[in-house]
Amino acid sequence: MRLLVLSRYGPMGSSSRLRILQYFPYLTAAGFDLLPCPFFSQAYLLGLYEHNRRSAWDIVIAYLRRIRALVSAHRCSLVWVEKELFPYLPAWFEGFLHRWRIPYVLDYDDAVFHRFDLHPSKLVRRLLGNKFASLIRSARLVTPGNRYLADYCADRGARDIRILPTVLDIDRYNVQAEPVLSSTTEVRIGWIGSPTTATYLELVRQPLQALARERPLRLVVIGARNIPGIDVPIEFHPWSSDTEAALLGTLHVGIMPLSDGPWERGKCGYKLIQYMACGKPVVASPVGVNTDIATPDVGYLAADDRDWLEAFRSLSADTALRHRLGLAGRASVEASYSLQVSAPRLRDMLAQAALQDP
8 A cells, every 4th residue: 555645844853753754664564655755854954943044945845845746646545644735825725635536644733723723914814724624624534633633623524533642662761760869869850842842941930949949959951952030950951862761761750831722732742751651750731631641640730830839849759659650651651652552553544544435
């Protein structure tokens, strides 16, 4: 079965890597003939990540590359689309596959549609606010990462919706013995993410500073370089797929603060899953899928400064509690958020979608 894979990015893009590319070995072993065609190039992402620069020429080439891939789509049994066909273009361009009667599957791991339907510009909302509706309605299958995204797709007429959480390869994550912690040693509270999402750490600034007045602590930040305004000891690490699991193993607690907005409700809680895979208890804002992942048996939900501080106090003071919650978190990932469980499901869903009657 030949499958044209229209991801948004190559391996450097985390959404494409986790939602699409990490499944390639399993799908290839299952007999799929995969034809990957990312929209944005590695050169584009390098310029964006390292220099905060978007190359107009790279974007033009990206559209031409996508058009060329679509012209050959009729030779494939199925097309696997991440988010959209043509970023930033109106709805008419998203109807290419439907007009040519080419079957496709659509994947969402965040509320990308809110970039347009909630845009402050009235013109953008008018031109692009409904660009995803026809794309969703004509897909043979939509695989959103959580219930919020699934509800959005259902409201736009998706005919087959299967929630597919963002998962990880459990074999890459080990439960390590945590650093020794006493009343006189630092509790290591960790966060992993990107420079653009590091702004959410402002939500835990006051609880962290209050805890720092009571006991030694260190905020461990993976993937961002500068966190202004948080007056506690901070340890910065660049993100790397080769080191992220080992660094997470040095934590006592993993956190995921979020504001409660439409964009945040579309997030898939991947950092919580990473902490839990390493056997770490978690503390998270009660927003979106966080409430499904950070259940009481694996950690705490914190709605305000008081909740965050109480969670930090409890976890920093009780080794047995951290151990119990951490092991339960690991078991939850193994059962529900691992590639080993998700890959056979996705394999079967793609095969069924390809064989459906038009």
